[in-house]
Amino acid sequence: MDYKIMKKEAFKIIAKEQRFEKIEDVQGRSDIPVFWTECHSDGTVKYLAENCKKDGVLGGCVVGMCMEDSTVVKDFPYLIGAEYAGGVIPDGYKTVDVPAAEWAVFKIDSMSMESIQQAWHKVFAEFFPSSPYKPAGNFDLEVYPTDAYKGEIWISVEKK
Numbered sequence: 001m002d003y004k005i006m007k008k009e010a011f012k013i014i015a016k017e018q019r020f021e022k023i024e025d026v027q028g029r030s031d032i033p034v035f036w037t038e039c040h041s042d043g044t045v046k047y048l049a050e051n052c053k054k055d056g057v058l059g060g061c062v063v064g065m066c067m068e069d070s071t072v073v074k075d076f077p078y079l080i081g082a083e084y085a086g087g088v089i090p091d092g093y094k095t096v097d098v099p100a101a102e103w104a105v106f107k108i109d110s111m112s113m114e115s116i117q118q119a120w121h122k123v124f125a126e127f128f129p130s131s132p133y134k135p136a137g138n139f140d141l142e143v144y145p146t147d148a149y150k151g152e153i154w155i156s157v158e159k160k
Contacts, residue, residue: 001127003106005157010100011057013065013094015081016044023075033113036064038053039080047090047147052082061151064142067096092138098139101156104131108142108151116142133157 018035039045044064054060065079084095092141104127128134129159134157 001106001122003104003131005128005133006103006105007059008101008103011053011098012084013063013081013096013098014048014052014084014089015063015065015079017077017079017092020078022076024092029117030113032064035078037078039150044080048080048082051085053085056083058083058086058143059132059145061143061145063144065096066140067138087137101136101139102158103141103154104133104157106153106155108153111144111151116151123153123155132160134160 016039020031020035023029036045048062049060052058052060052062060082062080062082065081066076067079068076079094079096081093081096089095104123106119106123106127109115136156136158139154139156142151143154144151
């Protein structure tokens with residue numbers, strides 16, 4: 001599986017959050033895509049893209065983020081956000097500090113729900129069992145450039 005390992009400095013996210021139940025079949029997950037649809041419809045994604053830190057760690061990208069190890073907990077927070085550029089935090093948004101970390105980064109070939117879910121499946125079914133890394137268990141990101149139809153999965157990792 002094609003990947004790269006990157007070290008990134010700490011950064012801060014501004015986001016909207018919703019909690020989701022853990023399910024075994026990530027390829028059958030439909031609730032997180034509904035949250036994305038809601039955030040597109042209500043202007044959240046547009047707000048984040050227009051007000052994010054363009055020259056930061058994430059380079060102006062909008063992200064989907066899990067903050068807990070969703071393979072262990074019963075339910076987990078999922079956030080739709082972007083790198084915080086400072087200023088007033090609107091109602092309904094929160095900020096989250098993301099510590100400096102080592103990240104395994106995987107390309108997502110298209111923005112279709114099927115491609116995203118297949119990429120997540122491959123990461124856990126193919127990459128982690130055969131790599132020298134394991135999830136650090138704190139942050140996973142789906143990183144989406146605002147002007148492209150491809151993205152990346154970033155998973156904070158540590159050596160096994």
